Amino acid sequence: MDSILLAHCNDYDQLKYQWQALDNKQLEKEFYNRIMENLGIIRKVCRMYCDDGEHRKDLFQEILLQLWKSYPTFRGQSQFSTLMYRVALNVSIQDMRKTKRERGFFIRTNTFKEPCAETETDTSKERLKTLRRAISGLNKVEKAIVLLHLEEKSNAEIAEIMGITPNHVRVKMNRIKKKLTKTIKDRYHETF
Amino acid sequence: MKLSELKSTWNALEEEKAPKDTSAILGLERLPKTHSRSTLAKIKRSLLFKLWFAGTTLLISSTILTGSFIRPAKFTFFESFLDLTDNRILLVTMVIFLVIILIGNARAFKEIRSFQTKADTIKVSLAHFIGIMERTIRLNIFTNTAFNTLVVGWIGFLIGQRTGIFGEVEPLMVPLALGGLGALLFYRLAQYGQQLKFGRYLDQLKSNLKTLKEDGH
Numbered sequence: 001m002d003s004i005l006l007a008h009c010n011d012y013d014q015l016k017y018q019w020q021a022l023d024n025k026q027l028e029k030e031f032y033n034r035i036m037e038n039l040g041i042i043r044k045v046c047r048m049y050c051d052d053g054e055h056r057k058d059l060f061q062e063i064l065l066q067l068w069k070s071y072p073t074f075r076g077q078s079q080f081s082t083l084m085y086r087v088a089l090n091v092s093i094q095d096m097r098k099t100k101r102e103r104g105f106f107i108r109t110n111t112f113k114e115p116c117a118e119t120e121t122d123t124s125k126e127r128l129k130t131l132r133r134a135i136s137g138l139n140k141v142e143k144a145i146v147l148l149h150l151e152e153k154s155n156a157e158i159a160e161i162m163g164i165t166p167n168h169v170r171v172k173m174n175r176i177k178k179k180l181t182k183t184i185k186d187r188y189h190e191t192f
Numbered sequence: 193m194k195l196s197e198l199k200s201t202w203n204a205l206e207e208e209k210a211p212k213d214t215s216a217i218l219g220l221e222r223l224p225k226t227h228s229r230s231t232l233a234k235i236k237r238s239l240l241f242k243l244w245f246a247g248t249t250l251l252i253s254s255t256i257l258t259g260s261f262i263r264p265a266k267f268t269f270f271e272s273f274l275d276l277t278d279n280r281i282l283l284v285t286m287v288i289f290l291v292i293i294l295i296g297n298a299r300a301f302k303e304i305r306s307f308q309t310k311a312d313t314i315k316v317s318l319a320h321f322i323g324i325m326e327r328t329i330r331l332n333i334f335t336n337t338a339f340n341t342l343v344v345g346w347i348g349f350l351i352g353q354r355t356g357i358f359g360e361v362e363p364l365m366v367p368l369a370l371g372g373l374g375a376l377l378f379y380r381l382a383q384y385g386q387q388l389k390f391g392r393y394l395d396q397l398k399s400n401l402k403t404l405k406e407d408g409h
Binding site (some may be wrong): 038058061066067069070072073074077083086087088089091093094095098127128130131134139140141142144150160161162164165172184 | 197198199202203209226227229230231232240308309310311312313314315316318321393396397399400403404
């Protein structure tokens, strides 16, 4: 490879440029492979923070872009998934676009339940509504902690991503659980 | 429904909805050429425009100022209102203002560019981001106030010279007085404008950071 390059490059700058191009190609390939392996992380973060499809698509693209920008600084000290969570959550938390709820168009999920017609699909739909309702009552940081908890990350891992102590994560998680339980109970009383 | 059921619902949702993405569908190949639509990217683009505009104006102003020392007759304008000294004072004021604007904007631009390549923890990143936003807002307020004050001051001076409506008042007192009053008004207006544009957003970010800082951590 050296000889091929040297044959075509007369000066140092040109050679350096060629090497950079090669490095970039290598970097792109490596980046794409890592992204494809961990794509679920971005999808889950987008689902957690966006109600509507278009917003979700925009956020998805923005996260990918920020990951691409920060990828050259990734030195492998921590897992790539940690970098992905950090970038994806940072982008989502700093996202300025308002959610439907913040715009004041939040419509309470339908509480109507057909008696004695409960199938498995109805149950899962109902659970999904409850899940969305419960999550929508949390602020952006709480959503991040819940997401990591749902992803079965340990308190230490959550602390590493969030930048707080594992003890603080535990305290936060207890509060969030109480908040979620209350929302779920409220929803249960509304439904039945 | 219990919390544990929420977890299973979440996992089931992901398995069910996960599409089979390919790098082509995701547009990964186009990624290096894609423009960001984030708040910071928009601020960065606006800073870049200000840098370009201030840089060009600075180049023109400095050229005229230098010219006014080498060939005064050729580089004096508004001869009916401004003499050579007035011209030089105007140009020096503009050059000083533009240099401050350029330095401020260049620093903010550099800071945002460096921030965008970092993958810090949520708490560090949020604190840094809020800091950048606050500095950018202050810079915008200063730029708007200073620019409008300069314009009003000089317009006042020119009107005074042309119409003589300020009578026997010292010519330099007019732009100073008008500039002073204008500065107060424009400062409030700029502050209000920035509050309207970023105030609520910044409050939300601060509240998120507060959530992470609670309990003395």
